[in-house]
């Protein structure tokens with residue numbers, strides 16, 4: 012497993028907002044079957060790093076490669092194998108829960124989405140809400156729908172920002188098991204989290220960002236498994 016080529020490689024990426032350096036010279040390489048947890052205080056730069064990893068924010072310096080190809084804002088094709096849940100998603104107000112998942116699966120080339128969508132709906136416990144519009148879901152149910160969007164599409168890399176947010180205790184336990192399973196199936200996972208349980212259960216490596224409150228991050232890295 013460890014000999015497999017990295018899926019994602021970030022080399023010396025840096026980002027400042029105005030004069031304030033947020034991420035300085037950050038590097039990360041993630042292989043299939045690895046799960047990397049980014050931890051650290053509020054404002055340490057976790058989300059900024061994740062946004063650079065998925066190509067949503069351009070680093071001031073450095074580069075990000077997915078499957079050996081450089082990510083740019085226009086590299087839709089390169090990003091095809093990466094599923095991310097970073098911000099609260101903007102759902103289509105007129106599409107039901109099941110229609111969202113069906114649409115996403117089809118858009119990503121799943122030929123017969125129904126069995127997959129049904130299975131994911133059951134997993135995230137939204138079967139009873141499958142006909143509801145997103146605006147009528149509880150906040151935790153909306154979070155479950157956002158996570159479900161990552162699981163109905165083909166993927167080799169999962170990038171998640173605080174995926175535990177607003178989930179109940181059972182939901183976090185499900186998420187930990189699901190991410191563990193994804194990793195064991197050979198996906199690469201990168202996630203930011205404030206939940207020590209999720210980090211302990213899922214991560215094979217923890218990268219702790221030492222900054223916060225706007226200061227630059229000096230990271231430390233620990234191999235967990």
Ligand SMILES: Nc1ncnc2c1ncn2[C@@H]1O[C@H](COP(=O)(O)OP(=O)(O)OP(=O)(O)O)[C@@H](O)[C@H]1O
Pocket residue numbers: 028033051052053054055056057058059060203224225
């Ligand atoms: N677009 C922006 N413009 C200006 N400052 C920004 C911008 N985006 C992020 N920042 C600043 O960068 C720093 C890092 O933010 P980021 O969201 O990456 O932190 P985080 O580690 O994910 O924090 P949290 O744990 O609170 O989610 C913060 O000080 C934030 O205010």
